Amino acid sequence: MTLLEVKNVSMIFGGLTAVKDFNLTLSKGEIVALIGPNGAGKTTAFNMITGVYKPSIGQISFKGNDITGCRPDLITKQGIARTFQNIRLFKDLTVLDNVLIANHLHLKSNFLEATLKLPRYRREEKEIREKSLGLLEKVGLVNAQSEKASSLPYGMQRRLEIARALATNPEVLLLDEPAAGMNPKETDDLTEFIYQIRDEFQLSIFMIEHHMQVVMGISDRITVFDHGVTIAEGTPYEIQNNQKVIEAYLGVAEDYA
Amino acid sequence: MKQKKTLLTVISIIVLFIGVYFADQNLDAYKTRILNLCAIYVVLGLSMNLINGFTGLFSLGHAGFMAVGAYTTAILTMPDAVKGQNFFMVPMMKPLDTMHMPFFFALLIGGILAGVVGYLIGAPALRLRGDYLAIATLGFAEIIRVIFTNMQTITNGALGLKGIPESSNLWWTFGVAVVTVLFIGSLINSSYGRAFKAIREDEIAAESMGISLFKHKVLAFTIGAFFAGIGGGLLGNLLGTIDPLMFRFFLTFNILLIIILGGMGSITGTIISAFIITIAGEALRFLDESITIGNFVIPGISGMRMVVFSALLMIVVLFFNHGIMGTNEFTWDKLFNKFGRKPLVKGGNKQ
Structure with missing residues (x-):
């Protein structure tokens, strides 16, 4: 196909x-x-x-x-997801945040639901977190989840970028x-x-x-x-x-x- | 653990309001006014930080949104008789001259109107980036001011509005400030907040992660404008008199000063620096008057305060270019970590 x-x-x-x-x-x-x-x-x-x-x-x-x-x-x-030739991570955000952000496109809750933490958003946020941690586990970055993305070594940054792309399904x-x-x-x-x-x-x-x-x-x-x-x-x-x-x-x- | 943190937040808000109660009872009008201004500047600073600090949009249109909020709230809360006195040149437009409602709803409508104006300005202007966006939003804010100067039958033009009921008291200003802090704090920590930060960090990467730049920029801009309108409404009903000249670029600059000093992208920093700037602005008033040092008499130069402020801003930009807090936030976790370790260290010494 x-x-x-x-x-x-x-x-x-x-x-x-x-x-x-x-x-x-x-x-x-x-x-x-x-x-x-x-x-x-x-x-x-x-x-x-x-x-x-x-x-x-x-x-x-x-x-x-x-x-x-x-x-x-x-x-x-x-x-269709992509990575970049010159790594474009969200440098000042944490490793976990980088992956969480890539889940945002599938979020169904609107901003008020998200701000007021209504049940649908809570459920979605929980799913997003579990999925992102799973991805980090797979690329071997789960221990670095709360580090700044820019503090990772080069090879790991590449992996994080791929993990981030994968998070968009x-x-x-x-x-x-x-x-x-x-x-x-x-x-x-x-x-x-x-x-x-x-x-x-x-x-x-x-x-x-x-x-x-x-x-x-x-x-x-x-x-x-x-x-x-x-x-x-x-x-x-x-x-x-x-x-x-x-x-x-x-x-x-x-x-x- | 999570419940414990929520409980701590609730307790600290209660403590804050007990403080507000005592301030309300004991402080004189001058000090109360300063505290009111502090709280209003927290609201304004946060609304601007959402746009400039968290989403990375260099916008200088704040005074315009504040004007919309301030005028709407003022017009909707002024009694009929006062409206008649104000509009002695040209009578006020028909339904508005007898329209009034409670302060809360007037404030809310002021905020919503400012949000609508923010949306209308944001939709075309946010296609621009960086300095160009700053110039465009600055221009729009001036346009709003000029329109208000010329809408004689609604805003009373250059004469401004006087005798606005002074509904803003410590309860209102601090109440609104707490709600704003909680709302924007919660928004920033949600998925939408992460999307805003992603746009700030790298627009191209954010877009290729499926974040609609336009939608999220306009969203941040509109929410920022909404809170700017609320802040403007509180300010108008605190001062009791407003005119278009109040909403010049200078006002935007003041708020910009707060968020740069506090840290672009830090709620905690904005709160701290709103208090510092507002209180220092009053405390440094002696600089405007003549000063006697020994036999020397330095004649008073009005505006000397602002020279000091400008110097302060330059020092901040040169040496602490992330402001007081950078992008860091105060959280209960950090507080626990700071104080939680001490007993362990002591226990370790005993062995």
Whole structure:
């Protein structure tokens, strides 16, 4: 079943075409990676899917609904959550608060019910707290729940960001360079962690990543970008042997020759 | 534990009101006035802190919302005869000239109207950010003042309103202040409050976590305007006379001073600094008069107080840029932790 479908999407900033004719299908349970050199338009593609940018041309649909150019919060409500390339946690708030906030979108009580602590809100708040603590337990942050988010070590901040995204109950998770700045040990843990959350939360994952070790190991399919143009698509094996990709991106083949 | 904390809160509110009772009985009119102003500034400070401190919207429109609340409450509580005396140039508009109601309802309607105005201003203005929002809200507040100056048949224009029943007493001001503290405190600690803080911390992240920026910004702005209106109503009916010139930017600045000194995003800080600023404003009055030091006579310069205040604000911004409390709050838990440990330490020494 296709969850997310991106059809012939282009993003044009003035005279610059950042992304051209981008196509993607993401089915349930799949892990798809997007790779490409710096400035290839990967994050722009992400921003179009999550509603930060409205695509100039093309259509994006999620579970059959057209979501092209929807507001980011509405897209998240539909079930697409994301993390950011440069971590964007709520730095001065506690770890637990960070996750609690991501539950707010499903809150049914209005602000008066919440302020006066009426029964429906109390029940919802209790559920939210239990769910958030459960998530923190899973990512191994439950002991740090009352620390400031900015005081966590880097790898943990990445995990917290993923936990926060998971708290919105997504079906599709977009990870923007989850392994950036991680050491080999942390990278291995992350790969393991991504598998774990995919199975546990029945997610489809679309990720941007530079660590070839992670990408090749984890992805079902890979899309390669260069200057906004899709130059290759396929399984990790196909990509590794694709001459265009080697020329445009890996380029290192010559060094060994 | 939770019940114990609620009990402590109830007890401290009762203690506060016993204090209010004694203050009401024993203090002279001048001191009572200052205490009243303190409580009103708590209400105003909290309402502004909700917008500026907790939600991170740099808004300077407070004087406008206060004017709406103050005029509404005043008009709805003034007796007919006084209205006749006030509107000697142009008679007052028809249904208003004989309309009055109890102070509580007048205050509530004043707050609601201010909230409505806040919503109408907020809906377009909150698309702006940072300094631009500040300028837009400042402009709207001035517009409200100018409109009030020109609505002769409703507000009596530049002449202002005199002889407003002085209904605000210590019970009213402290009562409203306690309700405001409890309401905003509870709102901030709810899921909505967390959403407000998320917007303050990082708008892009908040939006991608499914928080509707527009809805929550307008909500915070409207609630802030509501309480500003209530504070304005209390102020008008405390002073007994209001005119449009009272609601200039200077008034907004005073409240801004309170929340910056107290800590943007701290309820406790706002309460403390509302008292400090209001009391210091009176205590430093000697600076405006001529001072004799030995043989030296420094002639009185009116406004010297404000120079001191400005210097104070600069010192705060430069050296304690999070204010007295930063974003910290007083909670019973912290108090227990502070005093709860001492017996343990003593017990440890015995062994």
